[in-house]
Amino acid sequence: MKKKIGVYICQCGSNISDYVDVEKVKEAVSAEDIVLLSKITMFACADSTQKEIAADIEEQNLDGLVVASCSPKLHLHTFRNVADRAGLNPYNYVQVNIREQCSWAHSDKPADATEKAIKLVKAGIAKAKHSVALEKLKISSENTVIVVGAGIAGMRSAIELADMGSQVYLIEREHFVGGRTSQ
Structure with missing residues (x-):
């Protein structure tokens, strides 16, 4: 047609x-x-x-x-x-x-x-x-976040994201948090 x-x-x-x-x-x-x-x-x-x-x-x-x-x-x-x-x-x-x-x-x-x-x-x-008629897709996602680095900026970001309702995983390569401030 x-x-x-x-x-x-x-x-x-x-x-x-x-x-x-x-x-x-x-x-x-x-x-x-x-x-x-x-x-x-x-x-x-x-x-x-x-x-x-x-x-x-x-x-x-x-x-x-x-x-x-x-x-x-x-x-x-x-x-x-x-x-x-x-x-x-x-x-x-x-x-x-x-x-x-x-x-x-x-x-x-x-x-x-x-x-x-x-x-x-x-x-x-x-x-x-x-063109072919498209339909909108609904994609579900999880409200989960990984923050890499537990320095001051990383910890502050993790706190802000948690306050916004996200589940936060904080990852640090060292055995302690705080980044350079702990040295």
């Missing part, structure tokens, strides 16, 4: 659109056979745009989402949450950084910035096409 991908291209005010021809990017990615819809937004991270993206996911029954905007460091979790709220597996979302990697990196050559943006967004679409 062919995937249905939604692509959103952010202007980031004018941070992106002053250097990247977002209309040309939209036109190029709309031609991809699995792109069901593509839209240009002023600010993809705005609450109103997030609601629009969520509504599109639900109404169009999208199974992949690509947002071409700024750094994933800023908004990866923002758009994963949007996808999740709309019923799309959050790991079927791909963020493409066209602000830092295109408009800012090639501000002196808008045509090159645009061509690079097209290639990066198409790569994001390919990634979304081949």
Whole structure:
């Protein structure tokens, strides 16, 4: 079954659109056979745009989402949450950084910035096409800590960790504690 991908291209005010021809990017990615819809937004991270993206996911029954905007460091979790709220597996979302990697990196050559943006967004679409829905894992762990060295710092760390509820094992290679202070 062919995937249905939604692509959103952010202007980031004018941070992106002053250097990247977002209309040309939209036109190029709309031609991809699995792109069901593509839209240009002023600010993809705005609450109103997030609601629009969520509504599109639900109404169009999208199974992949690509947002071409700024750094994933800023908004990866923002758009994963949007996808999740709309019923799309959050790991079927791909963020493409066209602000830092295109408009800012090639501000002196808008045509090159645009061509690079097209290639990066198409790569994001390919990634979304081949992505497999992941599920969060719950891993249990023990609250146990080993502190190596029973000098002042090691003993202080052991006490602090024990006060926080950890089971602490204090290891010292000498036959006495205290490190250099005991000499």
